[in-house]
Amino acid sequence: xxxxxxxxxxxxxxxxxxxxxxxxxxxxxxxxxxxxxxxxxxxxxxxxxxxxxxxxxxxxxxxxxxxxxxxxxxxxxxxxxxxxxxxxxxxxxxxxxxxxxxxxxxxxxxxxxxxx
Amino acid sequence: xxxxxxxxxxxxxxxxxxxxxxxxxxxxxxxxxxxxxxxxxxxxxxxxxxxxxxxxxxxxxxxxxxxxxxxxxxxxxxxxxxxxxxxxxxxxxxxxxxxxxxxxxxxxxxxxxxxx
Numbered sequence: 001x002x003x004x005x006x007x008x009x010x011x012x013x014x015x016x017x018x019x020x021x022x023x024x025x026x027x028x029x030x031x032x033x034x035x036x037x038x039x040x041x042x043x044x045x046x047x048x049x050x051x052x053x054x055x056x057x058x059x060x061x062x063x064x065x066x067x068x069x070x071x072x073x074x075x076x077x078x079x080x081x082x083x084x085x086x087x088x089x090x091x092x093x094x095x096x097x098x099x100x101x102x103x104x105x106x107x108x109x110x111x112x113x114x115x116x
Numbered sequence: 117x118x119x120x121x122x123x124x125x126x127x128x129x130x131x132x133x134x135x136x137x138x139x140x141x142x143x144x145x146x147x148x149x150x151x152x153x154x155x156x157x158x159x160x161x162x163x164x165x166x167x168x169x170x171x172x173x174x175x176x177x178x179x180x181x182x183x184x185x186x187x188x189x190x191x192x193x194x195x196x197x198x199x200x201x202x203x204x205x206x207x208x209x210x211x212x213x214x215x216x217x218x219x220x221x222x223x224x225x226x227x228x229x230x231x232x
Contacts, residue, residue, distance in 0.1 A: 033213070033219045033220075035220055039157075042225075043204065043225060043226045043228075044223070044225050044226070045206065045208075045223035045226075047220045047222075050219065050220055052219075089157055091159065095213065095219060095220075095221075096213070097213050097219075098213075099213070102213055103149060103161045103164055103172055104149075104161075104208075104210075104220075104221050105161075106158070106159040106160075108156070108157070108158055109157050109158070109159075
């Protein structure tokens with residue numbers, strides 16, 4: 001069974017600085033998808049960024065980028081120029097590409113605080 | 117236009133009662149899910165439906181019964197509510213995993229259930 005591990009329960013960053021959130025996963029599959037979701041205090045789950053395992057290039061979305069290391073099964077999220085609105089819980093998630101109807105498996109989350 | 121909407125947002129009820137949470141998606145997705153987020157923010161899959169057919173049923177007490185009248189709707193009925201059922205319940209939907217289609221899940225705003 002696949003598992004996702006986020007080893008940092010809490011992180012903090014100064015506004016305008018850069019922070020990296022860690023995620024590792026365990027799978028025997030070669031084809032899968034990885035995601036970072038943000039959950040602000042409003043509770044809404046918001047997709048931040050997506051990475052396909054078959055793509056070697058790291059995904060980027062504006063200030064958000066990932067460092068995807070397939071061999072190491074590592075998928076970290078880098079937030080550049082941090083803003084107060086980035087303060088939230090961040091969840092790493094895995095979805096198998098085999099079978100079609102697969103669920104997302106989530107890590108335990110990292111709470112990010114942004115200080116002015 | 118809300119993509120995945122669930123009602124109610126908040127539900128406070130007494131132990132032993134029966135309650136339902138409704139979910140609707142207008143994204144044309146084939147697959148819908150119920151996730152439970154506990155007090156430590158951990159997100160765990162409960163059920164998944166594809167085209168009205170139950171495909172994932174994790175270890176959930178049989179007091180929880182999902183129902184999908186059509187592929188755009190997935191409701192969750194809970195009988196004989198217990199204190200331990202207090203949590204946030206998220207509905208989500210996604211496409212089947214297929215190259216060329218978005219693979220992420222879209223989430224409703226969550227229902228905070230409090231059993232007293």
